[in-house]
Amino acid sequence: MSTRYESAKEIFASYGVDTDAVIAKLQNIPVAVHCWQGDDVKGFDQDGPLTGGIQTTGNYPGKARTPEELMADMDKALSLTPGKKKLNLHASYAIFEPGEYVDRDKLEPKHFQKWVDFAKERNMGIDFNPTFFSHPKVKDGLTLTSPDEETRKFWINHGKACIRISQYFAEQTGVPCVMNIWIGDGFKDVPADRMGPRMRYKESIEAILAEPFDKNLVKPCVESKVFGIGVEAYTAGSAEFTLSFAASHDGVLPLMDNGHYHPTEVVSDKIPALLCFYPEIALHITRGIRWDSDHVLVLDDETKEIAKEIVRCNALDRVYMALDYFDASINRISAWVVGIRSWQKAMLMAMCMPHESLQKLQDESKFTELMVMQENAKDLPYSDVWAEYCKVCGVAGDASWYQDIVKYEEEVLSKRV
Ligand code: RNT
Ligand code: ZN
Numbered sequence: 001m002s003t004r005y006e007s008a009k010e011i012f013a014s015y016g017v018d019t020d021a022v023i024a025k026l027q028n029i030p031v032a033v034h035c036w037q038g039d040d041v042k043g044f045d046q047d048g049p050l051t052g053g054i055q056t057t058g059n060y061p062g063k064a065r066t067p068e069e070l071m072a073d074m075d076k077a078l079s080l081t082p083g084k085k086k087l088n089l090h091a092s093y094a095i096f097e098p099g100e101y102v103d104r105d106k107l108e109p110k111h112f113q114k115w116v117d118f119a120k121e122r123n124m125g126i127d128f129n130p131t132f133f134s135h136p137k138v139k140d141g142l143t144l145t146s147p148d149e150e151t152r153k154f155w156i157n158h159g160k161a162c163i164r165i166s167q168y169f170a171e172q173t174g175v176p177c178v179m180n181i182w183i184g185d186g187f188k189d190v191p192a193d194r195m196g197p198r199m200r201y202k203e204s205i206e207a208i209l210a211e212p213f214d215k216n217l218v219k220p221c222v223e224s225k226v227f228g229i230g231v232e233a234y235t236a237g238s239a240e241f242t243l244s245f246a247a248s249h250d251g252v253l254p255l256m257d258n259g260h261y262h263p264t265e266v267v268s269d270k271i272p273a274l275l276c277f278y279p280e281i282a283l284h285i286t287r288g289i290r291w292d293s294d295h296v297l298v299l300d301d302e303t304k305e306i307a308k309e310i311v312r313c314n315a316l317d318r319v320y321m322a323l324d325y326f327d328a329s330i331n332r333i334s335a336w337v338v339g340i341r342s343w344q345k346a347m348l349m350a351m352c353m354p355h356e357s358l359q360k361l362q363d364e365s366k367f368t369e370l371m372v373m374q375e376n377a378k379d380l381p382y383s384d385v386w387a388e389y390c391k392v393c394g395v396a397g398d399a400s401w402y403q404d405i406v407k408y409e410e411e412v413l414s415k416r417v
Pocket of ligand 2: 223257284324
C-alpha cells in the first residue's frame with residue numbers, strides 16, 4: 001500500500017509537477033519573521049505608547065517584556081514552523097547594557113549584537129527597519145517630512161545609523177539586509193500643502209541614502225501607505241510617492257504591504273506589474289480586515305494569490321518576503337506560528353500548481369478549459385505534500401503543535417505578571 005504522500009506525488013506528477021523538488025526548494029526560500037508580534041510593537045528603547053497611526057488591540061496575558069523573553073518566544077515559534085526564516089527587527093529593539101541608553105540617532109551595531117548572535121546561531125539573515133514612531137521626537141506626528149529642521153535632522157541621522165547597522169547585519173550573517181523605510185507622517189484632515197511634506201520626505205530619504213553602503217549587502221526599501229489612525233486624510237508616503245522614489249533612485253526597492261491599499265486593490269496583481277520594471281521588490285504580507293488592521297496571516301484567497309504570482313513570475317529570487325502583523329488578543333506565539341505556517345502553505349501550494357499548462361491555455365485563448373483546469377487545480381492533494389514537507393522539516397503537519405503552545409503558556413507565559 002502506498003502512503004498518502006506517494007499517491008499525491010503520483011497525482012501531481014500526472015500534471016507535470018515534481019513534488020520532491022518542491023519540498024527540497026521550499027526549504028530554502030526565506031521569509032522574514034517580524035519580532036514585533038511578540039510584544040505588541042513595544043520595543044525596548046522607550047516606554048511611551050505605540051504611535052505612527054498603527055495600533056495593536058487586545059491584552060492577552062504573557063507578552064514578552066525583555067529581550068530574553070522575546071527571543072525565547074520567537075524560538076518557540078520557530079521550532080513549530082517549517083522552512084527557512086530571516087529575523088526582522090525594528091530599531092526600537094536595540095538592547096542596551098544596564099544603565100546605558102543612546103537615542104535613535106546614535107544607535108550602533110553593538111546595540112544589536114545580541115540579536116546578531118541570536119540570528120547567527122539559528123542560521124538566519126536579518127532584515128531591519130528604522131523606527132520613525134513611538135518616540136518623543138516625533139513632532140506633531142511628523143518625522144522625515146517635518147518642517148522643523150531639527151526634527152528632520154534627528155530622523156535623518158536615525159536613518160543613517162540604521163544603514164550602518166544594516167550593513168553590519170549583512171556582513172555578520174552573510175545574507176543581504178533588507179532595510180525598510182516606513183513613516184506614518186500625515187494629516188488627520190485636508191492639508192493645505194500636499195507637496196511640501198513630500199518634497200521634504202524625498203530630500204530626507206536622499207540624505208539617508210547618502211550614507212555609504214554596499215548595494216549588494218543593504219537593500220533599502222520604501223513602504224507606501226494609504227492612511228493611518230489619526231492621519232486619515234493624507235499620508236506623505238503614498239503609493240505613487242514611494243513607487244516613483246524607488247523607480248528614480250538606483251538600488252532602492254518598492255515595498256508593498258497588502259494592508260496599505262484601497263479595499264478592492266490587490267497586491268497579487270501589482271507584483272507582476274512591478275516585476276516588469278524593478279529587478280527586485282519587497283513585500284509585507286499581512287491581513288487587513290476592513291482597514292489596515294494587521295490581523296494574523298491565514299491561508300485566504302489573497303495570500304494564496306500573492307504566493308502564486310511570486311512563483312509563476314519565476315521571481316522567487318527577486319521578491320523579499322516578510323510578515324507584518326500584530327495581534328494582542330490571542331496567544332502571540334500562536335499568532336506567529338499560524339502566520340508563518342500559512343505563508344509556507346501558500347508557497348507550497350503555489351509551487352505545486354501546473355502553471356505552465358494553465359498559461360498555455362490562456363495564450364491559446366482556451367478560456368473555458370482554463371476555468372475548468374484552474375478550478376480543478378484547487379482540488380489537488382496539497383495537504384499530503386504539506387504533511388510530507390513538515391515531516392522533512394521535523395515539525396508537526398497537523399495542528400498538534402498547538403499543544404506545545406498550551407504547555408508553554410502554562411509553564412512560561414502565565415508566570416509573566
Ligand atoms: C505600518 C507598516 C509598517 C509597520 C512595522 C511595524 O502600517 O505596515 O511596516 O507595520 O514597521
Ligand atoms: Zn508593513
